[in-house]
Amino acid sequence: MAPKAGLSRERVLDAALDYVDAHGLPALSMRKLGAHLGVEAMSLYRHVPNKDALLDGLVDRVMEHAFAELSADLSGPWVPWMRSFAHSLRAALLAHPGVLPLAATRPVNSPDALRMSEQWLAAMRAAGLPLGRALDIINVIATFTIGHTLAEAGRTPGHEDSDPDLDQHADALDPAEFPNLLEVITTRAGLDFDHRFTEAVDILLAGYST
Amino acid sequence: MAPKAGLSRERVLDAALDYVDAHGLPALSMRKLGAHLGVEAMSLYRHVPNKDALLDGLVDRVMEHAFAELSADLSGPWVPWMRSFAHSLRAALLAHPGVLPLAATRPVNSPDALRMSEQWLAAMRAAGLPLGRALDIINVIATFTIGHTLAEAGRTPGHEDSDPDLDQHADALDPAEFPNLLEVITTRAGLDFDHRFTEAVDILLAGYST
DNA sequence: GTAGTCTTGCTTACGATGTAAGCATCGTCA
DNA sequence: TGACGATGCTTACATCGTAAGCAAGACTAC
Numbered sequence: 001m002a003p004k005a006g007l008s009r010e011r012v013l014d015a016a017l018d019y020v021d022a023h024g025l026p027a028l029s030m031r032k033l034g035a036h037l038g039v040e041a042m043s044l045y046r047h048v049p050n051k052d053a054l055l056d057g058l059v060d061r062v063m064e065h066a067f068a069e070l071s072a073d074l075s076g077p078w079v080p081w082m083r084s085f086a087h088s089l090r091a092a093l094l095a096h097p098g099v100l101p102l103a104a105t106r107p108v109n110s111p112d113a114l115r116m117s118e119q120w121l122a123a124m125r126a127a128g129l130p131l132g133r134a135l136d137i138i139n140v141i142a143t144f145t146i147g148h149t150l151a152e153a154g155r156t157p158g159h160e161d162s163d164p165d166l167d168q169h170a171d172a173l174d175p176a177e178f179p180n181l182l183e184v185i186t187t188r189a190g191l192d193f194d195h196r197f198t199e200a201v202d203i204l205l206a207g208y209s210t
Numbered sequence: 211m212a213p214k215a216g217l218s219r220e221r222v223l224d225a226a227l228d229y230v231d232a233h234g235l236p237a238l239s240m241r242k243l244g245a246h247l248g249v250e251a252m253s254l255y256r257h258v259p260n261k262d263a264l265l266d267g268l269v270d271r272v273m274e275h276a277f278a279e280l281s282a283d284l285s286g287p288w289v290p291w292m293r294s295f296a297h298s299l300r301a302a303l304l305a306h307p308g309v310l311p312l313a314a315t316r317p318v319n320s321p322d323a324l325r326m327s328e329q330w331l332a333a334m335r336a337a338g339l340p341l342g343r344a345l346d347i348i349n350v351i352a353t354f355t356i357g358h359t360l361a362e363a364g365r366t367p368g369h370e371d372s373d374p375d376l377d378q379h380a381d382a383l384d385p386a387e388f389p390n391l392l393e394v395i396t397t398r399a400g401l402d403f404d405h406r407f408t409e410a411v412d413i414l415l416a417g418y419s420t
Numbered sequence: 421g422t423a424g425t426c427t428t429g430c431t432t433a434c435g436a437t438g439t440a441a442g443c444a445t446c447g448t449c450a
Numbered sequence: 451t452g453a454c455g456a457t458g459c460t461t462a463c464a465t466c467g468t469a470a471g472c473a474a475g476a477c478t479a480c
Contacts, residue, residue, distance in 0.1 A: 007457080029437060042439075043458045051438065101315050104360050109379060114391065121390035131393060135400025139361065140410045144350075147357025150314050151349065169319060180331035181324065183341060190345025200350045203417030204410065217428080239466060252468075253429045261467065 007039065009047045013057045020058065020098035058096075059103045060110040066092035067112055074123035079205050082120075082141060086201045089145045090152075097153040104146050137208050144200065152193045217249065219257045223267045230268065230308035268306075269313045270320040276302035277322055284333035289415045292330075292351060296411045299355045300362075307363040314356050347418050354410065362403045 015037050020028050030051060034041040048054045066089045074081060093100050117138065124134035173182055184190060225247050230238050240261060244251040258264045276299045284291060303310050327348065334344035383392055394400060 030439080031437075040459055041437095042460080045439075046457060101311065104314055104357070105311050114379075114383075114388065118388045118391050121394070125390065130399070131390065131397070132399030132402075135394055136406045136409070139400070140354075140358070140406060143357035143361045144354045144410075145357070146360065147314070147353035147355070148350070150356065151353045169324075173324075178324065178328045180335065180341065181328050184331070184345055187341070189340070189342030190349070192342075196346045196350060199346070200354075200414065203414055207413030207417055240468080241466075250430055251466095252431080255468070256428060 007037065007043060007047055009057070011037070012044055012047050012054070013061055016054055017058055017061055017096060017099070021096055025098045025101065055102050056106055058099045059106050059108060060112070062092055062096050062099050062103060063108055063110060063113055065095065067116055070116075074119060078120075078124050078127050078129070079209050081123075082137065083201060083205055085120075086141050086145050087198075089142065090149050090197060093146070093149045094153060100146075100150055100153050104150055133208070137205075140204060140208075141201065144204065145197075148193075148197050148200070152197070217247065217253060217257055219267070221247070222254055222257050222264070223271055226264055227268055227271055227306060227309070231306055235308045235311065265312050266316055268309045269316050269318060270322070272302055272306050272309050272313060273318055273320060273323055275305065277326055280326075284329060288330075288334050288337050288339070289419050291333075292347065293411060293415055295330075296351050296355050297408075299352065300359050300407060303356070303359045304363060310356075310360060310363050314360055343418070347415075350414060350418075351411065354414065355407075358403075358407050358410070362407070 012033070016028065016033055019033055019036050023032075029041075030044055031041040034044055037044075044054075048057065066085075069088055070085060071081060093103060120138055121131065121134050124137070125131060129137075175182055190196070222243070226238065226243055229243055229246050233242075239251075240254055241251040244254055247254075254264075258267065276295075279298055280295060281291060303313060330348055331341065331344050334347070335341060339347075385392055400406070
């Protein structure tokens with residue numbers, strides 16, 4: 001099932017991410033993860049204190065991906081790099097929808113994340129923003145991105161199969177009572193997540209930069 | 211432990227909401243919920259098909275609370291009632307932080323929610339908005355509110371104890387490397403969730419109404 | 421009233437989960 | 451060589467969701 005050859009926190013986390021991507025978060029158990037690595041469940045505990053810590057590790061992992069592609073150059077106007085943060089975060093979360101509920105739920109206190117926040121705050125203050133406002137902007141962008149992406153990734157934790165939830169109810173909706181919802185389904189108006197996200201982020205950034 | 215006297219889906223759901231509020235979502239098990247109601251675990255299955263359905267019921271319950279206090283009068287400009295929806299939703303979610311991760315994760319397809327959406331869409335179109343744009347606004351407000359509230363309610367699913375996560379790391383932060391984060395902690399600048407939420411919602415609504 | 425059906429809650433049982441405790445097998449270094 | 455720390459395995463336990471079937475009352479039809 002797997003390369004075997006020496007566990008490590010890294011390998012355990014990678015395998016867990018693999019497994020969650022493939023089978024969904026609810027399917028992840030220490031035993032199955034062990035099997036996936038060709039190893040017994042209890043062996044994992046040599047490299048991870050418990051399952052919760054493992055899940056935290058997954059979130060940190062995904063966040064690293066989000067930060068990885070970010071430009072380190074924070075000079076110049078803050079709006080462009082804040083926007084690119086939003087889009088990178090969304091991309092990273094969508095790449096691993098299984099961890100999304102975790103990312104939404106758990107604090108992100110990885111050194112990377114703290115360092116990133118610190119640098120952003122510094123850069124935004126240098127650009128003339130008060131500290132409190134800078135933090136508000138960072139948090140609003142981050143929380144909106146998470147909220148939006150939760151909706152976008154389909155909600156059922158197992159793994160989403162179809163389009164947004166509405167479709168399932170399409171034929172159960174009484175045309176007389178729900179004309180607009182039905183029109184949404186047939187025309188797909190307002191179901192473009194790309195557009196919705198981009199526009200909302202721009203509105204927020206524009207609102208904060210005035 | 212409880213009134214006994216005849217179960218029902220209503221009573222089961224109410225008790226579950228109670229239990230989650232009191233002990234946190236992870237502590238909720240069918241056995242413990244049964245005990246809380248003075249009944250055996252398997253008895254609950256007469257009124258709820260399985261645990262997942264019970265959790266869905268909890269989400270619907272909380273959403274009902276959010277809708278309950280909303281004005282039914284959707285005539286006139288849409289910005290005020292959309293804003294009041296945002297604030298009602300936040301209040302309802304904060305009132306039951308234990309269900310928040312569920313609300314963020316599960317589709318909301320209760321009849322109430324569908325009816326509400328339909329009416330909003332109708333009212334916004336009557337006010338001249340295109341259908342797609344109306345749906346975007348509803349979804350952006352809803353997803354931002356959920357994202358923000360997830361962060362606000364403290365993340366650890368068990369039950370948050372202290373202030374936002376940063377505090378725990380206050381003394382572990384090197385003052386030379388993290389001057390801005392430390393200043394946030396000491397001055398509490400940018401940690402006013404009320405203000406942050408209100409401002410962001412207003413920015414979004416203003417942005418969409420131009 | 422009596423017999424039959426429905427409803428509700430209980431009992432028992434099974435497989436899966438997270439993880440504590442201790443054992444076995446190493447490679448490394450004195 | 452012999453001790454030792456690191457790693458993985460074995461066994462065991464409490465807890466979980468829930469399938470299957472039983473028991474006792476409530477209600478209906480005659």
